[in-house]
Amino acid sequence: MEKGSRQKRLHSQTLHFIFLDSYPLNIYFAFMTIELVILFTALILVAGVGMSKVSERFGIPVLLLFLGIGMLAGSEGPGGIYFDNAQWAQALGTIALAFILFAGGLDTDVPSIARVIKPALSLSTAGVLITAVVTGVCVKFTLDFSWLTSFLIGSIVSSTDAAAVFAVLRSKNVGLKEPLRPLLELESGSNDPMAVFLTLGFIELIRNPSQPVWTLIPLFFQQMLIGLLLGFLLGRVFIYLVNRINLDFEGLYPVLCVAWVLLVYGLTAALRGSGFLAVYIAGLVLSSRSFSHKKSLVRFQDGMAWLMQIFMFFTLGLLVFPSELAAVAGQGFFLSLVVMLVSRPAAVFLSLLFSHLSIREKHLISWVGLRGSVPIVLATFPLLAGLDANHSIFNLIFFTVITSVLFQGTTIPPFARLTGVDEPFVKQRRYPIDFEKSEELDMQLVDLFVPYGSAVAGEPILNLSFPKESLITLISRGEKYIMPSGATVLQEGDVLLILGNRESLAAAQALLEKPKEKPKPSSAA
Amino acid sequence: MRLLDYLAPNLVFLDLTGKDKNDVITKVVHLMKQQKAIDDEKNFLQEVFQREKLGCTAIGGNVAIPHARTRTVKNIVIAFARLTPGVDFCAMDQEPIRLLFLLGTPMEAVGDYLKVLAKLSKLLKDGANRNRLIQAGSAEEIYAILEELELQAD
Secondary structure, eight states: OHHHHHHHHHHHHTTTTTTOOOOOOOOTTTTHHHHHHHHHHHHHHHHHHHHHHHHHHHHHHHHHHHHHHHHHHHSSSSTOOOOOHHHHHHHHHHHHHHHHHHHHHHSHHOOOOOOOHHHHHHHHIIIIIHHHHHHHHHHHHHSSOOOOHHHHHHTTHHHHOOOHHHHHHHHTTEOOOEEEHHHHHHHHHHSHHHHHHHHHHHHHHHTTSSSSGHHHHHHHHHHHHHHHEEEEEEEHHHHHHHHOOOOOOHHHHHHHHHHHHHHHHHHHTTTTSSSHHHHHHHHHHHHHSSSSTTTHHHHHHHHHHHHHHHHHHHHHHHOOOHHHHHHHHHHHHHHHHHHHIIIIHHHHHHTTSSSSOOOOHHHHHHHTTOOOOOHHHHHHHHHHTSOOTSSSEEEHHHHHHHHHHHHHHHHHHHHHHHHOEEEEEEOOOOSSSOOOOOSSOOOOOEEEOTTTTBBTSSSBBGGGGOOEEEEEEEEETEEEEEETTOBOOOOOOOEEEEEEEEHHHHHHHHTTTTTTOOOOOOGGO | OHHHHHHHEEEEEEEEEEHHHHHHHHHHHHHHHHHTSSSSSSHHHHHHHHHHHHOOOOEEETOOEEEESSSSSSSEEEEEEEEEEEEEEOOOOOOOOOEEEEEEEEOOOOOOHHHHHHHHHHTTSSSHHHHHHOOOOOOHHHHHHHHHHHHOOO
16 A cells, blocks of 8 residues: 555656646746747757757767857846746756657667667666666765765766767768667667656655665556557557548648657656657657658658757756856766766676677777766756755756766767777768659669670660660669660660569560670581 | 779688579678678678579679678678689579679668679679689789779779
């Protein structure tokens, strides 16, 4: 009986995500007219978009620049906006994270993560726990916090953000060797639910000191299983719906998709599952299957994720008071050193003990444990729970994240080179002509050789009886592409890109393989 | 575009043989895996076989260029194997294959892929070039010959 009520209390914390008490918005816009507010919002977004160019140029993670805009706009910067409402910041952060995680899942190349699923899950569960515990122990013995608060701090900083990493790598034209890229991507997408869970769990333990730690274990399974199940099911339902619904207006599909992200998050959280896990899984499900309007939806959700990132970091930047950061600079610097040099390496090496990754690869994974937006959003939880009256935890986390991003984010390219796991970054160039196989059309694009000594060599295409249901779309010869016409003369060694169905391709291949008749020796006549 | 950017020296194999086409391709793919040029041996093999079903990649003059688009590589990868004795493929001229270039290319990227195929087939059109490769004494020599041939062609 008693156990039940404890669990209920823990859940009510989870529900904070969706049912916000009505709270006054403390932005002091009083002197502003609505026109100025609109103008101001536009400027923030334009600045955010512009910052991506700055980030690309100098290899500074874009997250830092967005935060910077928020800090400049704040009451201590030239913007002068006073904002200290952690509840609004947390609500916005939660919604933003749901969209960002959904887009992250949607953007994942599912077949490529299939091979890294074991090490990634190990990192995102055991790895997160080890990071939280080791950080907690270090905090307890060096800074002035209680055991549980130390573990709470450890939990808050326990998830990583790989998106920031890949942006930096792209701007420096560095790629990572297989299987590091999909591994890090999957890890950073799937470790947030665990970090959220641990944070809420320790907050609950601090509030109810009598509650034994083990009660978190069944709750863990409940949250993750419900999240997994609902994410998967609702993802499938969405595909079914989009394929069937046949809306009159193209523009309504993105609306449905936005609604679906909120639905997946809201329903899962209301049923006491992990909403973040559910949206990520739903994104993966959508990414792994083809359905109508997929391309436009993926692009739209990518835009949504960017919009959310800019707003979220801007708000978090507003929420912090830079002058207060100086007070925690020493502690923050220490904490980020602990995370970078002690707990992240410990988590990586312990949770990957049984993997086939090399030592060098593990070193790189350790260094790519960048802390991103999630710790800052999670740092608002103790604020709201009344456990962080003077913002010392929030400021500490904020400082730690900035140090980690600044330090690790900018040193990853040389570090990758040093550990020998880098490779030249391959720009995604398209196949010269591409053709997506679809169910209604049994056609594919195949490259066929003109063999040496083939009868078709030396003949213009017009004279050759290529099967009716085939089309030579492109000829690759030496280092040139040739647009074929009837008059184009084929040569030995040409590569023909032919569109056709199974039968016509087989017939085309047979035609190409017909040998040139050898001139009969004249003596035979 | 340089062919040798895609063909690493550790992917030149001499004096391989096998009982038939599939056997040889399987062996070369396995060697590529051993050299860490590819990740997913099984899938890549299947993809190569699938392409082979659509039409033989033996182009005559003892040369075959089996290839496939695959997820297991991030950039074009070429492996070279000299087969001794030669192995019967499905060549139009019915000559056994001695010079085998096996090629993997990423799914979405790289227009270079068709150019690589065409450049290889152009370099090997000349019987003298093929003979030099067949008679070379070592992997280093083969690499040097390919380098020279490519320079001449440019």
